Amino acid sequence: MLLLFLLAAAQTDTVRYTVSFPNAAHHEARVVAEFPAAGRDTLEIWMSRSSPGRYALHEFAKNVYDVAVTDPAGRALPVIRHDPYRWLVVGRGRPVRFAYTLFGDRGDGTYSQIDPTHAHLNMPATFAWASGLAARPVVVRFRVPVGSGWRVATQLVPTSDPLTWAAPDLAYFMDSPAELSDFRIRSWTLVAPGGRTDTIRIALHHQGTDAELDAFADATRKVVAEQVAIFGEAARFDHHLYTFLADYLPWASRDGMEHRNSTVLTASGSLARDADPLLRTLSHEFFHSWNMERIRSAEIEPFDLTRADPSRALWFREGFTSYYDRLAIRRAGLLSDSAYAAALANVVNDVVLSPGRRFSSPMDMSLEAPFVDAASAIDPTNQPNTFLSYYTWGAGIGLGLDLAIRGRFEGKSLDGFMRMMWERFGRPVRRYAVRRPYTVADLERTLGAYTRDPAFARDFFERYVRGRDVPDYAGLLAQAGMRVRPAHPGAAFAGPLSLAADSGGTTVSSPVIAGTPLYAAGVEQGDRLDTVGGTPVGSDAEWAALLARHAPGDELPLAFHQRGREVHATLRLVPDPRIEVIPMELAGETPSESQRAFRDAWLGRRS
Numbered sequence: 001m002l003l004l005f006l007l008a009a010a011q012t013d014t015v016r017y018t019v020s021f022p023n024a025a026h027h028e029a030r031v032v033a034e035f036p037a038a039g040r041d042t043l044e045i046w047m048s049r050s051s052p053g054r055y056a057l058h059e060f061a062k063n064v065y066d067v068a069v070t071d072p073a074g075r076a077l078p079v080i081r082h083d084p085y086r087w088l089v090v091g092r093g094r095p096v097r098f099a100y101t102l103f104g105d106r107g108d109g110t111y112s113q114i115d116p117t118h119a120h121l122n123m124p125a126t127f128a129w130a131s132g133l134a135a136r137p138v139v140v141r142f143r144v145p146v147g148s149g150w151r152v153a154t155q156l157v158p159t160s161d162p163l164t165w166a167a168p169d170l171a172y173f174m175d176s177p178a179e180l181s182d183f184r185i186r187s188w189t190l191v192a193p194g195g196r197t198d199t200i201r202i203a204l205h206h207q208g209t210d211a212e213l214d215a216f217a218d219a220t221r222k223v224v225a226e227q228v229a230i231f232g233e234a235a236r237f238d239h240h241l242y243t244f245l246a247d248y249l250p251w252a253s254r255d256g257m258e259h260r261n262s263t264v265l266t267a268s269g270s271l272a273r274d275a276d277p278l279l280r281t282l283s284h285e286f287f288h289s290w291n292m293e294r295i296r297s298a299e300i301e302p303f304d305l306t307r308a309d310p311s312r313a314l315w316f317r318e319g320f321t322s323y324y325d326r327l328a329i330r331r332a333g334l335l336s337d338s339a340y341a342a343a344l345a346n347v348v349n350d351v352v353l354s355p356g357r358r359f360s361s362p363m364d365m366s367l368e369a370p371f372v373d374a375a376s377a378i379d380p381t382n383q384p385n386t387f388l389s390y391y392t393w394g395a396g397i398g399l400g401l402d403l404a405i406r407g408r409f410e411g412k413s414l415d416g417f418m419r420m421m422w423e424r425f426g427r428p429v430r431r432y433a434v435r436r437p438y439t440v441a442d443l444e445r446t447l448g449a450y451t452r453d454p455a456f457a458r459d460f461f462e463r464y465v466r467g468r469d470v471p472d473y474a475g476l477l478a479q480a481g482m483r484v485r486p487a488h489p490g491a492a493f494a495g496p497l498s499l500a501a502d503s504g505g506t507t508v509s510s511p512v513i514a515g516t517p518l519y520a521a522g523v524e525q526g527d528r529l530d531t532v533g534g535t536p537v538g539s540d541a542e543w544a545a546l547l548a549r550h551a552p553g554d555e556l557p558l559a560f561h562q563r564g565r566e567v568h569a570t571l572r573l574v575p576d577p578r579i580e581v582i583p584m585e586l587a588g589e590t591p592s593e594s595q596r597a598f599r600d601a602w603l604g605r606r607s
């Protein structure tokens with residue numbers, strides 16, 4: 001009976017969870033965790049403080065209560081709440097049963113949402129785990145409400161029971177969100193050059209129509225094909241299966257969260273209304289199946305669930321992914337050249353005009369993530385003047401690097417660099433495992449190897465990654481027959497401003513940006529704006545009309561109240577610094593043959 005013995009041993013080795021939903025209307029789940037003997041007197045049980053793919057602390061223990069700790073026979077065991085996130089159980093080396101109620105009502109990529117329509121479960125937000133057992137296999141059984149029709153969509157490993165799922169260890173389990181609902185499925189197969197096949201599927205829980213899902217799946221298929229063409233293959237999913245777990249529901253919150261073989265896509269909107277931005281998030285998260293999940297920063301491998309997981313590489317991990325999410329949609333033919341150029345202009349304006357660049361490089365800005373990535377605290381920050389998102393800045397670096405490589409190295413591009421990163425660091429050699437986590441120094445070395453010009457790589461990193469320069473976008477985009485020119489020639493500019501009017505007057509409701517005329521005049525968010533140029537300004541429209549009557553160089557007397565004091569100042573208008581990017585042909589010019597070829601190689605279809 002050796003086989004039976006081995007099976008029994010394997011079973012007693014396993015961490016088992018059972019989750020049921022006896023009070024879904026009030027957003028509660030009941031979770032029972034059964035931890036095998038850990039070989040130590042005291043078992044340390046955690047609720048995670050962070051979640052894979054997120055960078056801030058989320059403190060999931062705040063929604064855990066009604067805790068009951070027993071041995072397998074149901075006898076109570078002594079337990080100490082050691083700190084806000086840890087329970088210490090004196091189990092004397094025996095198995096421990098840890099049961100609790102979980103509250104969850106946020107449907108996004110970090111948290112869990114339980115209600116009569118679904119259980120949207122992010123594992124760190126849902127399941128307690130025990131120190132010392134991270135390498136043990138995990139089995140979870142979902143007890144769905146009777147008559148709910150709920151099925152399970154997840155990257156967890158299936159078993160013979162459709163409601164029981166497995167994971168090889170804690171890290172994979174925590175990386176594997178599950179959607180329990182009556183969702184709709186669309187799927188298709190990718191065939192790689194060597195014959196390998198992978199299935200992509202969308203599991204969508206929404207209130208829209210099947211026709212909307214069909215159209216979305218069709219667009220997804222095209223975008224996925226363009227991304228696969230960049231790397232030459234799909235990201236070698238561990239079970240030849242990748243799942244988009246989408247919840248587009250009025251009670252969900254807008255988010256996207258990448259995982260190794262799946263991604264969570266959530267939004268309060270619908271496919272009928274928001275298909276374009278929802279497709280962009282989808283494109284972003286799928287690109288992460290290479291650039292994040294497998295081309296993986298050493299800073300997050302392994303991911304630490306007990307603290308924030310900071311990184312200096314988010315300009316690459318998130319920023320280059322942002323560059324490619326829209327580029328893949330453009331290459332799929334779902335965005336025109338002019339719409340793509342307009343989006344590039346937004347990136348260039350945000351990067352060039354950001355006052356945040358005064359203080360930090362993209363590497364240092366990456367370290368701000370725990371303060372901005374779904375992080376919340378009650379004290380105000382000066383982030384509008386000190387922070388430039390690593391998504392935006394990184395997308396700007398990606399754009400600059402792609403165009404610089406294309407202009408300088410015949411037949412090469414950022415696509416080729418990404419593929420070399422995939423081959424050197426990403427392409428898995430074992431199931432569930434990262435091949436070789438990279439460092440920022442590895443990125444620079446690989447760029448030098450790919451271009452065969454280490455001096456170029458060193459200079460680029462020195463100026464744009466460790467430094468705070470911005471590439472010459474006008475010169476780089478001209479190669480593709482795209483013109484960079486003032487978006488509002490001759491217009492006067494005072495800085496971004498939003499106004500809120502009520503019976504007490506007109507209040508500045510937006511942050512005032514450093515380096516703008518409004519900032520120089522001493523105006524601050526919350527000030528009451530009395531008169532500009534001698535006349536009251538009661539709305540954003542009146543403010544815009546007033547600016548339109550003036551020219552750069554005009555000086556306007558300004559009267560406002562700041563913290564109860566009356567202030568008189570002078571507003572000195574400047575030329576509007578914002579640029580636009582437009583294809584030359586729309587500016588009445590004819591692109592040359594080489595400009596056309598450059599643009600086609602960059603933006604044309606690959607798949």
Ligand SMILES: [Zn+2]
Nearest residue numbers: 284288318321
């Ligand atoms: Zn991302």
